[in-house]
Amino acid sequence: MxxxxxxxxxxGASRPGGPGGRAEPRGQGGPPIPxxxxxxxxxxxxxxxGPVLWELARSAGGLDVNSPYAYLLLCRSFAQTCVLAEYGPxxxxxxxxxxxxxxxxxxxVWQIAVAPAHRRRGLGSALLRDLLGxxxxxxxxxxxxxxxxxxxxxxxxxxxxxxxxxxxxxxGGGFPRHLFPGPAHEPEVLLRxxxxxxxxxxxxxxxxxxxxxxxxxx
Numbered sequence: 001m002x003x004x005x006x007x008x009x010x011x012g013a014s015r016p017g018g019p020g021g022r023a024e025p026r027g028q029g030g031p032p033i034p035x036x037x038x039x040x041x042x043x044x045x046x047x048x049x050g051p052v053l054w055e056l057a058r059s060a061g062g063l064d065v066n067s068p069y070a071y072l073l074l075c076r077s078f079a080q081t082c083v084l085a086e087y088g089p090x091x092x093x094x095x096x097x098x099x100x101x102x103x104x105x106x107x108x109v110w111q112i113a114v115a116p117a118h119r120r121r122g123l124g125s126a127l128l129r130d131l132l133g134x135x136x137x138x139x140x141x142x143x144x145x146x147x148x149x150x151x152x153x154x155x156x157x158x159x160x161x162x163x164x165x166x167x168x169x170x171x172g173g174g175f176p177r178h179l180f181p182g183p184a185h186e187p188e189v190l191l192r193x194x195x196x197x198x199x200x201x202x203x204x205x206x207x208x209x210x211x212x213x214x215x216x217x218x
Contacts, residue, residue: 039087040085041086042084042127043086044080045075047075047076049084049091050072050074051068056094056113057111057113082095083127083130083131093114093115093118093123093127094113095131099136103142105141106142107142108143112128129164141198143194143196144190145158145190146189146191147189168194169191171189172192173190174190
């Protein structure tokens with residue numbers, strides 16, 4: 001599935017809309033769509049995009065750059081839960097993710113890379129919402145990712161997604177420092193966002209402080 005605009009709502013695919021073809025999000029609210037959205041395309045990658053993902057990861061900075069072969073495998077075997085962002089003819093970002101085999105209600109986001117020139121434009125949020133709006137993520141109620149303690153930008157990105165979905169982002173667990181070879185790698189803290197709303201449902205906080213979901217007919 002390919003999106004011709006910058007965002008998709010939770011539980012729904014991206015669509016062109018509005019007067020003059022201006023993009024409008026479906027489902028849960030989110031940050032405003034930037035003016036350049038009309039020129040931004042989000043799509044699943046194909047194996048030919050493997051070197052592009054590797055280069056984006058390398059140039060983004062702050063990411064563990066995996067082998068070129070790993071990105072080829074992502075583009076071949078996990079394409080439907082990965083997103084490549086193109087602005088005109090240029091690749092400007094990607095997201096890699098997969099559904100947990102033993103917990104199919106959870107999608108794990110492995111990496112998000114955004115080209116330096118396209119940061120602070122809501123592209124990371126757009127990649128996440130496009131992922132959650134795809135048919136392969138039907139039934140997903142939780143999104144997980146790990147972040148290092150010093151990566152405040154990534155933590156803010158995931159907390160913003162939780163707020164836009166009317167749910168919570170909890171931190172705990174993950175991978176301690178000693179599991180990584182070498183002394184330089186920080187620990188990876190697990191973030192868990194959810195429960196994510198089902199299509200046609202709203203999420204709020206009940207009198208007991210727990211999240212409650214109300215389905216709407218129609």
